[in-house]
Amino acid sequence: MLEINRIQKRKVSEEIVGEIKRLISKGVFLTDQKLPSETELAHQFGVSRSSIREALSMLASAEIIETRQGEGTYVRKVQIGDYIHPLVLSMVTEKEQALHLLEMRQIFEIGTVEIAAARRNENDLAELKQTILELEMQLKLGESGMEADFHFHRAIAEATKNPLLIQTMENLTHVMKQSLEYTHSHNVGNTERRWRVLKEHQEIFACIEKGDSHGAVAALKEHLENVRNKLKALDH
Known part of the structure; x- marks a missing residue:
């Protein structure tokens, strides 16, 4: 099982964003690695799929992750300027x-x-x-x-x-x-x-x-x- 902290606070999607960023910085999710599906992430975090979807959208807007058509969601190589x-x-x-x-x-x-x-x-x-x-x-x-x-x-x-x-x-x-x-x-x-x-x-x-x-x-x-x-x- 992934080393993921379960979400406790009210702003669920923002907490998910912070946790995924932490996992990326710790090397749990590596650059160019495919992330688990929305369903898997929802189960691991103990939250709804809609919260996961919102968090992934925020991460994509910040160019931390990217969706590849027909393949899934991957961790981007993040530049400081991004x-x-x-x-x-x-x-x-x-x-x-x-x-x-x-x-x-x-x-x-x-x-x-x-x-x-x-x-x-x-x-x-x-x-x-x-x-x-x-x-x-x-x-x-x-x-x-x-x-x-x-x-x-x-x-x-x-x-x-x-x-x-x-x-x-x-x-x-x-x-x-x-x-x-x-x-x-x-x-x-x-x-x-x-x-x-x-x-x-x-x-x-x-x-x-x-x-x-x-x-x-x-x-x-x-x-x-x-x-x-x-x-x-x-x-x-």
Whole structure:
């Protein structure tokens, strides 16, 4: 019999999720191993099949397990970046939510730009320079510049050469773009703000180009702090 703890608490499906994750971490359920059927799991856990089905759905949404048509349910090879999943994060449509995401960006991007400045190569510099040219062009056309802004920050992550950092940035694409769209939408009509964003990107790039990790961190901190101040000044 499998080493499974019987479920006691009210939120049954969440308890099942926690127990299955524990079993995976202990190696009871191995990567690429087929899980027991819903009926077998229900019997082992001492719960209903509907609770098992709900728990498996939650695990599948988190990309911890996967269903293979005609074969059954298997444990996925989980990457660290998979734990930051767009569906788990709030929709960034309000100022408070945008500020929360900005705090997360500060923690993630400040460390990322420090590594990028130390590891960047000529291809990375060319990509970063291209994103700045794209931003300048978009601003001249009267556009928000959101897409070029996102491409710039993604290119910084790619310059780290760290696959987990790159994957994390990819997983954050949806909410990052929402956050940038929210802030850029409030820059439309304000020429000074829009061109200031370009200047800040140019300053970050200059430090990365020189391999100045300390300067890159300082420039990015200033950039994100300016974003924070703009957000706090908004009425809604």
